[in-house]
Amino acid sequence: MIRVGVVSGKGGVGKTTVSVSLALALSCRGFSVGVLDLDLTGSNVPDILGKLELGVSGDDRLIPTTSRGVKYVSLGQIVAEGMPVLWDPKDIRSAARQLLERTDWGDVDFLICDFPPGFESETLEMLPLMDYVVVVTTPSALSRSKVERMVEACREYQIPIVGVIVNMARFRCPRCGYETRVFSEDHGLVELGIPTIAEIPLDPRIAMEKVVNEFPVDAFLEALERPVLLRKRKSVRRRLVEILLRAMG
Amino acid sequence: MPQGYIRRIIDKLLALQDRFYPEVEEYYRAGEGRVALLKVVGVDGDSVLLKCEKGRVRYADGNEKPVHVFRTSVDVFLDLVSGDRDLRECIAKGSFVIEDASTGTVDVVELEKWAKAFERLRRIVTRYVGGRR
DSSP, X not given: OEEEEEEOSSTTSOHHHHHHHHHHHHHHTTOOEEEEEOOTTSOOHHHHHOOOOOEEOTXXXXXXXXXXXXXXXXXXXXXXXXXOOOOOHHHHHHHHHHHHHTBOOOSOSEEXXXXXXXXXXXXXXXXXXXXXXXXXXXXXXXXXXXXXXXXXXXXXXXXXXXXXXXXXXXXXXXXXXXXXXXXXXXOSBGGGTBOEEEEEEEOTTOOHHHHHHHOOHXXXXXXXXXXXXXXXOHHHHHHHHHHHHHHTO | OOOSHHHHHHHHHHHHHHXXXXXXXXXXXXXXXXXXXXXXXXXXXXXXXXXXXXTXXXXXXXXXXXXXXXXEOHHHHHHHHTTSSOHHHHHHHTSEEEEETTTTEEOHHHHHHHHHHHHHHHHHHXXXXXXXX
């Protein structure tokens, strides 16, 4: 199982949308995929994939819910809908780790982990456990400055960065389809050595299906082969190659 | 062990238990080996630690090692048992916590198990008791 963290320094940039789209797109390609919602105090994954009840196995492990071929686990499935999660940070950290380690993920090839914005307790606990991270940002200067901090954290933890996905990169007019850049032209993180995997336009008519269908899975898989990293992790690369070879039959 | 008001009440209750339920040992044989601990805290801070073993409630000496610790207030607990509150709501707000005693942090698997159990209990209570109150 390859753990891919979807991170950002800022909230509201579309981490959950990207996480779920990536998972569904990989699933459509024949990979076995799981989604772990690590935003414990603001979980959104059940809002997209459906708030279905988790199971508990006889050996005290959570059984993930399956929706549209993707397995997922979220604290939002355990607590009541619409309630704030008022937990001690140490409980948040522990729960995040348990959702990963005490869930029966089965033969999942990729586990997409949707992180909370910034450096919450869950991030500090779980980021070092990731095999790769995908950075999500919007073209605004505010988002970009915060993303740079996240990139620095990933470098510090020596986690390979697959690339950056720029969400809301352009505004697509619902009437004529003309695309306009709302923010600056220069929104990538190229000067940091991080390649841009994809740009997702802001489209009021956009549906999840469209995002999934247009998701650049090939670019993602190619980027996985050459992540940005200071020190290579050979064990992770070996597992990745095994999964890709299996998917190719 | 403090000799206050709580202790005097529990002494009486334990005596009643032995007097009225002599058959309970046989009834609860299935649960043998399992120990449940309950700490009763009075308004004056007086506290008594009890254990439920082989179907009977006894004073605990504090050396028992529980696997999980439930942390809640009396009000919340009574509301849960009477079906007036939803356990998943209490879990979110942190007013009902199940801790793994070995780590001292929340146990998410136990939370899900107990949330399911209390949902069933709530349905039963609402159906058979709720309408009569």
